[in-house]
Amino acid sequence: xxxxxxxxxxxxxxxxxxxxxxxxxxxxxxxxxxxxxxxxxxxxxxxxxxxxxxxxxxxxxxxxxxxxxxxxxxxxxxxxxxxxxxxxxxxxxxxxxxxxxxxxxxxxxxxxxxxxxxxxxxxxxxxxxxxxxxxxxxxxxxxxxxxxxxxxxxxxxxxxxxxxxxxxxxxxxxxxxxxxxxxxxxxxxxxxxxxxxxxxxxxxxxxxxxxxxxxxxxxxxxxxxxxxxxxxxxxxxxxxxxxxxxxxxxxxxxxxxxxxxxxxxxxxxxxxxxxxxxxxxxxxxxxxxxxxxxxxxxxxxxxxxxxxxxxxxxxxxxxxxxxxxxxxxxx
Amino acid sequence: xxxxxxxxxxxxxxxxxxxxxxxxxxxxxxxxxxxxxxxxxxxxxxxxxxxxxxxxxxxxxxxxxxxxxxxxxxxxxxxxxxxxxxxxxxxxxxxxxxxxxxxxxxxxxxxxxxxxxxxxxxxxxxxxxxxxxxxxxxxxxxxxxxxxxxxxxxxxxxxxxxxxxxxxxxxxxxxxxxxxxxxxxxxxxxxxxxxxxxxxxxxxxxxxxxxxxxxxxxxxxxxxxxxxxxxxxxxxxxxxxxxxxxxxxxxxxxxxxxxxxxxxxxxxxxxxxxxxxxxxxxxxxxxxxxxxxxxxxxxxxxxxxxxxxxxxxxxxxxxxxxxxx
Numbered sequence: 001x002x003x004x005x006x007x008x009x010x011x012x013x014x015x016x017x018x019x020x021x022x023x024x025x026x027x028x029x030x031x032x033x034x035x036x037x038x039x040x041x042x043x044x045x046x047x048x049x050x051x052x053x054x055x056x057x058x059x060x061x062x063x064x065x066x067x068x069x070x071x072x073x074x075x076x077x078x079x080x081x082x083x084x085x086x087x088x089x090x091x092x093x094x095x096x097x098x099x100x101x102x103x104x105x106x107x108x109x110x111x112x113x114x115x116x117x118x119x120x121x122x123x124x125x126x127x128x129x130x131x132x133x134x135x136x137x138x139x140x141x142x143x144x145x146x147x148x149x150x151x152x153x154x155x156x157x158x159x160x161x162x163x164x165x166x167x168x169x170x171x172x173x174x175x176x177x178x179x180x181x182x183x184x185x186x187x188x189x190x191x192x193x194x195x196x197x198x199x200x201x202x203x204x205x206x207x208x209x210x211x212x213x214x215x216x217x218x219x220x221x222x223x224x225x226x227x228x229x230x231x232x233x234x235x236x237x238x239x240x241x242x243x244x245x246x247x248x249x250x251x252x253x254x255x256x257x258x259x260x261x262x263x264x265x266x267x268x269x270x271x272x273x274x275x276x277x278x279x280x281x282x283x284x285x286x287x288x289x290x291x292x293x294x295x296x297x298x299x300x301x302x303x304x305x306x307x308x309x310x311x312x313x314x315x316x317x318x319x320x321x322x323x324x325x326x327x328x329x330x331x
Numbered sequence: 332x333x334x335x336x337x338x339x340x341x342x343x344x345x346x347x348x349x350x351x352x353x354x355x356x357x358x359x360x361x362x363x364x365x366x367x368x369x370x371x372x373x374x375x376x377x378x379x380x381x382x383x384x385x386x387x388x389x390x391x392x393x394x395x396x397x398x399x400x401x402x403x404x405x406x407x408x409x410x411x412x413x414x415x416x417x418x419x420x421x422x423x424x425x426x427x428x429x430x431x432x433x434x435x436x437x438x439x440x441x442x443x444x445x446x447x448x449x450x451x452x453x454x455x456x457x458x459x460x461x462x463x464x465x466x467x468x469x470x471x472x473x474x475x476x477x478x479x480x481x482x483x484x485x486x487x488x489x490x491x492x493x494x495x496x497x498x499x500x501x502x503x504x505x506x507x508x509x510x511x512x513x514x515x516x517x518x519x520x521x522x523x524x525x526x527x528x529x530x531x532x533x534x535x536x537x538x539x540x541x542x543x544x545x546x547x548x549x550x551x552x553x554x555x556x557x558x559x560x561x562x563x564x565x566x567x568x569x570x571x572x573x574x575x576x577x578x579x580x581x582x583x584x585x586x587x588x589x590x591x592x593x594x595x596x597x598x599x600x601x602x603x604x605x606x607x608x609x610x611x612x613x614x615x616x617x618x619x620x621x622x623x624x625x626x627x628x629x630x631x632x633x634x635x636x637x638x639x640x641x642x643x644x645x646x647x648x649x650x651x652x653x654x655x656x
Contacts, residue, residue, distance in 0.1 A: 026614075052614060053613075053614025053615045054614075054615055054617065055614060055615045055616045055617040055622070056614055058617060073617075145503070147505070152585070152590030152603075152607075152611045153610075153611040153612060153614070153615065154403075154611065154612045154614065154615025154616060154617075155615055156615075176404065177404035177405065178404065179403050179404040179617075180403070180615040180616075180617055181403045181611075181612055181615065182402070182403060182404050183400065183401060183402035183403070183404065183405075183592070184591070187591075188505070188507055188589040188590065188591060188601045189589060189590030189591060189601075189603075189611075190590070191585055191586075191590070191611060198471065199507070202475075202476065203505065
């Protein structure tokens with residue numbers, strides 16, 4: 001009698017312990033892996049996340065080979081409906097402009113969209129350009145050519161950066177546009193954040209864009225960027241979260257929202273959330289994924305902040321919980 | 332009587348069994364040779380072709396090959412810049428590596444004192460064991476700054492004003508360009524080339540060299556008129572092996588090439604190659620046509636390598652024929 005009870009119990013626990021598989025974006029991989037480890041400690045359920053890139057993540061969830069896909073760039077509501085997918089954001093990241101101007105010392109560089117746009121279009125060629133001087137009135141900018149560095153690999157970082165330029169600079173929108181990789185008018189390409197950083201560090205007069213997390217961990221100089229309200233804002237947890245808090249999230253559009261150039265005086269303008277994709281027609285599998293992410297929204301903020309990710313504001317989290325309920329995938 | 336017949340039977344059965352084993356091994360090995368040599372490349376080509384069909388249908392093979400645009404946003408893809416980059420860097424690397432490798436081989440086989448030979452031989456062979464990413468990091472962190480700050484400005488100063496050639500040395504020297512990439516590539520392929528060339532030099536019959544010396548030839552004349560002509564096909568073989576390696580090299584190139592899909596007009600321009608474009612963009616290729624275009628690039632690389640190696644093989648055969656005649 002006792003034995004059967006034990007056996008039943010064993011079978012029971014095996015059945016309860018889930019295995020959740022996901023694949024996609026590499027940007028949020030460190031935090032998903034951390035959440036997965038803590039989630040396993042707390043609940044005994046395993047999450048297996050593979051950072052194969054956003055493109056791969058989207059393809060895998062379309063083919064229904066994983067429980068959830070992950071993408072740095074949001075899919076449009078049309079694309080989501082076409083493939084029967086659901087979408088919601090998890091954490092926020094930001095893109096920062098880093099530079100190598102030895103003359104500057106500890107002084108922080110001020111930039112705005114027009115300056116960055118013209119630099120990346122190859123129109124502003126030297127650091128002592130009148131327009132840059134005007135943005136940095138009391139700074140002694142050197143007569144040095146600007147070495148423009150961009151990503152050579154396809155990346156969500158590029159997507160956010162070029163999306164910001166497309167929104168704020170008409171010439172960029174017309175000539176280049178935005179995407180995970182674009183046809184760059186000028187500059188050299190480095191592979192990944194380390195590649196860009198190395199090129200910038202190596203060339204005096206270099207400028208490049210990297211993930212906030214990477215810049216923070218490596219103590220790179222980060223420029224203040226002028227936002228929509230005309231204020232120069234430095235990137236940090238508060239200013240990036242402000243972008244998400246002021247943004248108009250819409251459940252009916254599957255949270256399709258890009259956090260670049262958002263309103264708010266204290267908003268850092270080059271931010272972007274990273275997203276999870278679920279299959280609408282497979283509620284059982286999707287519920288497994290939402291179990292994990294619900295736990296992460298409720299218990300995971302401290303782990304995210306320790307890794308310099310910016311957690312979603314609580315009003316957005318509540319909207320996501322409602323969104324799950326409405327679509328029948330709530331855990 | 333009985334004993335004899337049983338021995339005979341056993342001998343017979345062993346013979347039959349041995350015959351069967353022979354046959355089995357023959358079929359197995361034959362299958363492997365066929366599979367690796369013919370079927371496997373065929374399967375690869377078929378898969379690449381199938382995946383790149385969308386790009387071929389959309390752009391057309393000729394148009395894809397002559398289009399120098401690579402614009403994922405406008406979904407306008409052309410492979411010209413990558414193909415040119417691959418061929419240019421490989422060609423330059425061969426140009427640098429060939430004389431150096433032949434020189435190393437001559438030194439090892441003909442000139443070096445006996446005790447030095449094994450040391451240099453092993454040292455050169457060890458170069459081949461260094462992982463390519465190490466070459467890339469070295470190229471980026473050590474070679475590129477030296478090239479960008481010292482060598483390239485000097486070259487530009489001395490050669491930049493010459494007619495025609497001057498164009499090759501124009502632009503801002505950054506060290507992240509065609510020249511640095513070709514240098515790194517050449518260092519990577521020298522051990523392969525040098526080893527093959529050295530082995531074929533070693534196979535020159537001593538009697539031929541001795542008779543040349545006997546006729547009063549100098550050491551240089553022996554090398555030039557006996558050793559090198561006798562081993563022409565061996566040298567060509569080394570070249571082929573090295574070309575294959577240079578064409579497919581990715582990791583080292585991605586560090587020092589600058590990864591720009593543009594046709595380099597000067598040795599100081601950044602550029603990209605097929606393999607680098609694939610490694611960089613495959614994971615994030617989000618649209619079908621983007622992915623298909625990358626597959627088409629891979630197919631092109633396969634074809635380019637195949638054609639180049641076929642031409643090289645043909646040249647060896649001709650050289651050999653000329654020598655036998």
